[in-house]
Every structure is written in structure tokens, then in C-alpha cells.
Amino acid sequence: MADTPLGFAGREAKAEDRVTVGRILSDGLKNVVASVQEYALLAGQAMRAVVTPPYYTQDILAQMDNIGAGSLPIILLCGFFIGAVMVLQTGSQFTRFGQSSLTGDVVALALVRELGPTLCGLLVTGRCATGIASELGSMLVTEQVDAMRAMGTDPIRKLVAPRTIATLLTLPLLVAILDFMGLMGGCVVSVFSLRLSAIEFWRRAIDALAFSDLMQGFSKAVAFAFILATVGCYKGLTVRGGTQGVGRATTQAAVLSSVIIIASDTFLSKLSLFLADKLF
Amino acid sequence: MNLAATSVSASRPVIQFDNVRIGFAEGDILRGVSFGVQERETLVLLGETGAGKTLSLKLAAGLLRPSQGSVEVLGKPISTMEEDDLLDFRRHIGFVFQEGALFDSMTVGDNVAYRLYEDGVTEAEVETRVLEALRFVELEHTVDLVPSELSGGMRRRVAIARALVNQPPIVMYDSPTAGLDPITSQTIITMILRLRDVYGVTSMLATQRLQDGFALANFRFDPQTRKVVHSVSNGNAAAGAKMAATRFLVLREGHVYFEGGQQELSASNDAYLKRFLV
Numbered sequence: 331m332a333d334t335p336l337g338f339a340g341r342e343a344k345a346e347d348r349v350t351v352g353r354i355l356s357d358g359l360k361n362v363v364a365s366v367q368e369y370a371l372l373a374g375q376a377m378r379a380v381v382t383p384p385y386y387t388q389d390i391l392a393q394m395d396n397i398g399a400g401s402l403p404i405i406l407l408c409g410f411f412i413g414a415v416m417v418l419q420t421g422s423q424f425t426r427f428g429q430s431s432l433t434g435d436v437v438a439l440a441l442v443r444e445l446g447p448t449l450c451g452l453l454v455t456g457r458c459a460t461g462i463a464s465e466l467g468s469m470l471v472t473e474q475v476d477a478m479r480a481m482g483t484d485p486i487r488k489l490v491a492p493r494t495i496a497t498l499l500t501l502p503l504l505v506a507i508l509d510f511m512g513l514m515g516g517c518v519v520s521v522f523s524l525r526l527s528a529i530e531f532w533r534r535a536i537d538a539l540a541f542s543d544l545m546q547g548f549s550k551a552v553a554f555a556f557i558l559a560t561v562g563c564y565k566g567l568t569v570r571g572g573t574q575g576v577g578r579a580t581t582q583a584a585v586l587s588s589v590i591i592i593a594s595d596t597f598l599s600k601l602s603l604f605l606a607d608k609l610f
Numbered sequence: 611m612n613l614a615a616t617s618v619s620a621s622r623p624v625i626q627f628d629n630v631r632i633g634f635a636e637g638d639i640l641r642g643v644s645f646g647v648q649e650r651e652t653l654v655l656l657g658e659t660g661a662g663k664t665l666s667l668k669l670a671a672g673l674l675r676p677s678q679g680s681v682e683v684l685g686k687p688i689s690t691m692e693e694d695d696l697l698d699f700r701r702h703i704g705f706v707f708q709e710g711a712l713f714d715s716m717t718v719g720d721n722v723a724y725r726l727y728e729d730g731v732t733e734a735e736v737e738t739r740v741l742e743a744l745r746f747v748e749l750e751h752t753v754d755l756v757p758s759e760l761s762g763g764m765r766r767r768v769a770i771a772r773a774l775v776n777q778p779p780i781v782m783y784d785s786p787t788a789g790l791d792p793i794t795s796q797t798i799i800t801m802i803l804r805l806r807d808v809y810g811v812t813s814m815l816a817t818q819r820l821q822d823g824f825a826l827a828n829f830r831f832d833p834q835t836r837k838v839v840h841s842v843s844n845g846n847a848a849a850g851a852k853m854a855a856t857r858f859l860v861l862r863e864g865h866v867y868f869e870g871g872q873q874e875l876s877a878s879n880d881a882y883l884k885r886f887l888v
Contacts, residue, residue, distance in 0.1 A: 472709065472711060472714075473709065479697070480671055481724060482698060484694075
């Protein structure tokens with residue numbers, strides 16, 4: 331029974347813990363390890379849902395429309411100007427040595443192997459991973475995810491898998507479109523700024539590319555697609571703190587996905603170059 | 611609409627909590643709670659904010675696992691079942707969330723039909739059953755609207771329709787009248803009475819409004835007149851037995867503080883319980 335003067339029943343006061351630097355660091359480390367573990371579990375469940383039925387086909391198609399078709403405008407625009415800038419910067423250097431004709435080779439290799447998949451991954455992260463995190467986070471805080479589970483639906487299959495499958499299918503296509511638009515932009519700048527022949531530019535760009543270059547680029551696209559989709563879903567499904575938490579999760583999804591994409595690019599590049607030597 | 615009764619024997623509770631403990635980073639919320647809910651019975655959960663009412667409902671639906679103890683529903687140990695098995699099992703349970711938890715990107719019709727689509731029911735049957743469920747909650751005309759176009763009370767009623775569309779034997783209500791005006795609250799309680807008395811569902815209802823619990827204990831839905839009437843057994847043991855029982859469970863500081871019928875609750879001299887009766 332309550333024995334406070336006003337008769338309010340309260341809870342037993344918790345003993346205050348001493349705050350030390352060591353405790354803060356250890357708590358922080360524990361949180362990071364726990365987060366990595368949770369993400370790994372979700373990524374594993376997402377992989378299982380991607381390769382085993384049942385599939386929510388309508389949801390996959392809707393997500394492909396949102397992630398793939400919806401990202402086209404930004405990919406078209408950014409791809410064009412990325413290629414244009416690359417030709418401007420590299421062309422000015424090659425002109426000093428009288429080798430401006432090499433511009434097409436370099437831009438094609440850089441775009442297809444590296445800049446295309448990475449920049450596409452970052453652009454789609456900014457547009458879609460944040461959207462995924464905020465949508466799922468909003469569903470979580472309004473108990474829609476619990477409602478789904480209460481009605482016998484696995485949220486991983488219904489929410490995570492369609493987004494992951496859609497991103498895996500559409501990001502490589504977006505990378506291809508960005509690469510092409512980049513070469514288009516580069517060609518335009520080559521013709522009007524470097525006074526190169528358009529036919530010469532395209533011939534050198536295509537001749538410079540080998541099958542291994544395409545495999546490098548598109549294999550990175552697949553890896554980045556998985557990263558941005560699962561990070562967005564993870565952040566959305568682990569929201570804490572109501573609508574403020576949704577905002578935080580959205581920002582964290584963008585930051586975390588971008589950092590992981592760039593960091594993994596280093597290792598994937600090394601791996602791709604090694605495999606390119608061995609296999610192709 | 612024909613809701614199948616459970617096949618659990620009369621002596622065995624449909625829902626059984628045994629020494630259930632659950633907590634979060636802030637500490638344990640439930641600290642060894644034990645109770646049972648019999649078939650066709652309504653258990654009204656009362657308590658302060660944070661007492662564990664919603665947690666109890668979610669434990670009973672298998673949405674959460676206790677850190678200690680066990681939860682059995684329809685004879686199944688749901689506290690130890692794998693999530694894949696629980697997904698299938700939850701088709702026996704309807705859950706009405708506090709704010710409705712309707713899917714805001716879908717229409718009312720699609721919300722109510724959600725579980726039917728998951729079960730692979732044909733389009734023709736889906737339409738029939740959805741309209742039947744919406745007719746039960748008197749919202750047939752909203753089938754093409756989206757949740758943002760509905761009032762709070764209408765969203766709760768759609769949530770009830772969604773919970774009962776696949777005819778579950780057990781329904782959980784999480785504060786179904788919270789934040790609603792008295793008239794709308796009465797409408798919601800009438801729906802709950804209809805579900806209980808016409809279709810014989812077993813239910814747990816978490817609420818902070820004692821009058822909701824008393825309404826369930828003192829009134830019943832008469833299918834002949836289709837009206838809510840005062841439930842009087844007039845000492846008729848057979849009639850009294852047929853009436854669905856309503857019991858009250860008060861949670862306080864993680865424990866069961868009171869468990870019993872309306873008369874026991876009303877007659878209690880306990881100072882804490884009296885504050886609920888004010």
C-alpha cells in the first residue's frame with residue numbers, strides 16, 4: 331500500500347550507479363557489439379527470406395518501382411554530371427602530356443570499376459535507405475509491425491525481404507545506367523571542351539573495358555544493394571523513442587550505410603582485383 | 611459468422627500464466643505473475659500506467675517472451691515456441707491494439723482482409739467476409755476509405771473487425787476505449803459484448819477505465835432483441851452458468867494485487883483498490 335504523504339503509489343527508487351569513463355566506454359562497446367550481433371541476425375534472416383519462399387511478389391514489384399524507377403531521375407542527372415566532371419579534371423591533366431585521347435579510357439575504367447557502383451550506392455542510400463528506415467520505424471512505433479506479427483505474418487518476409495530483393499535486382503541496373511550516363515556526360519564535355527571526336531571517345535572507352543571490369547563493378551553493386559537495404563531495415567526495425575527515434579534512425583541509416591559502403595569498397599576492390607587476375 | 615469455441619477441457623484454463631517474469635533495461639515489470647482465463651471468460655486487467663497490462667496481453671499473444679515462467683494458450687506452451695510456429699498459432703488470436711494499429715497505406719477493406727489474403731482465401735470469399743466483419747462493427751460504408759480518413763473511434767472499430775474476421779476463439783483488447791468520448795466508448799463496449807455473448811470468445815481486456823470492466827460484468831448482449839441488457843441471472847444457476855464470466859485482475863508493482871469478480875472488487879476495503887472505484 332502507498333505510504334507517501336499524498337498516498338501516491340510509486341516505484342522503489344533505483345540506486346544511482348557511479349558514472350565513470352571506464353563504464354561509459356564499456357557500455358558503449360557493449361552497445362556496438364550488441365548492434366553488430368542484431369544486424370548480423372537480421373541480415374541472416376533477410377538472406378534466408380530472399381532465397382526461400384514464400385515471396386510477397388506484389389510487394390517486391392512495388393519496391394522495385396519505388397527503389398529502381400523512383401531513383402532514375404537522380405541517377406540520370408548525377409551520372410551525366412559525374413562523367414562530365416571526370417573528363418574535365420582528367421582531360422586537363424592528359425592535355426599537358428598531349429594524351430587527351432586517353433581520357434575516354436580512364437573515365438570508362440574509373441566509372442565502371444569504381445565510381446559508378448560507389449556513387450550509385452551512396453545516392454540510392456540517401457534516397458532509399460532513409461526512406462526504408464523511416465517507413466519501417468513509423469510502422470514500429472505505431473505498433474503496425476506488432477499487428478503484422480499478431481496476424482501471423484513474418485515481418486522479415488513481408489517488409490525486409492521485398493526491399494532487399496528489389497534493391498538487389500535494381501541497383502545493378504541503376505549502376506549500368508549511371509555508367510552509361512557518365513560516359514554520355516564525359517563524351518559531351520570531350521567534344522565541346524577537349525575537342526575530341528565523339529566516335530573516338532566512345533571507341534576508346536569501350537575498348538578499354540574488359541569483362542573483369544564489368545564484373546568488378548556489378549559485383550560491388552550487388553554487395554552495396556544488400557548493405558543499404560539491410561541497414562535501412564535494421565535501423566527502422568530497431569527504433570526506440572517514438573517519432574524522435576524515427577528521425578534519428580533515418581539519419582543513422584544514411585550515415586551507417588554510406589560508411590559501410592565506402593569501407594567495404596576498399597576490401598571489395600582488393601578482392602575483385604585479385605579474382606580478376608585469377609579468373610579472367 | 612461462426613466463431614469456433616475452443617476445444618480445451620472445462621477445467622483447464624484457455625490462457626495460463628505461471629510465475630511469469632519480464633522486464634527491460636529499467637527493471638522487471640512483471641515479477642512472478644500467475645493467473646488463468648477460462649473458456650468464454652473475460653479477464654479485465656487493471657493497474658496503473660506501467661503496471662504491465664499491455665505486456666500481459668502481448669505475452670499471451672506470444673509477441674513477447676517472459677524471462678522466467680511459462681505462458682500456455684489453448685494448451686500450447688507459447689513462451690517456448692519458435693517464432694515460425696508462433697506465426698501460425700497466432701491465427702487463433704485476435705488482437706485489438708490501443709490505437710488500432712491499422713496499416714495506414716491500405717484501405718479499410720484491405721486492412722480487414724489482410725489476414726484472409728495471408729491465408730490464401732479467394733477474392734469472392736474475402737469480399738463477403740470483410741463486409742460481414744465491417745457490418746458487425748457498423749462500418750460497412752468505410753470499406754474504401756484509408757485510416758487517416760477515420761476518427762479514433764472508427765479506427766478502433768475497424769481494428770475489432772480486423773481482429774475477428776478470421777473467427778478467432780481468443781481476442782485481446784489493449785485499452786480499446788482509451789482517449790475516446792463516453793458515447794464512442796459505449797459503442798466499443800457494445801461490440802465487445804456482442805463478440806463475447808453471441809460468439810463466445812475468450813478475452814483479456816486491459817483498461818484503465820473501471821467502468822468498462824463493470825459494463826462487461828453487469829451487461830450482456832441479447833441476440834433476440836439485438837440490444838445490450840442488464841445481465842441478471844435471478845438466482846437461476848443454469849442461466850448464471852451460461853452467462854460469460856467477467857473477472858478482474860489488478861496488477862501492482864509486478865504482482866497480482868487482486869483477482870476476483872466484480873462484487874468482490876466493489877466490496878473490498880483495500881485502500882488501493884478503493885482508488886480504482888472512485
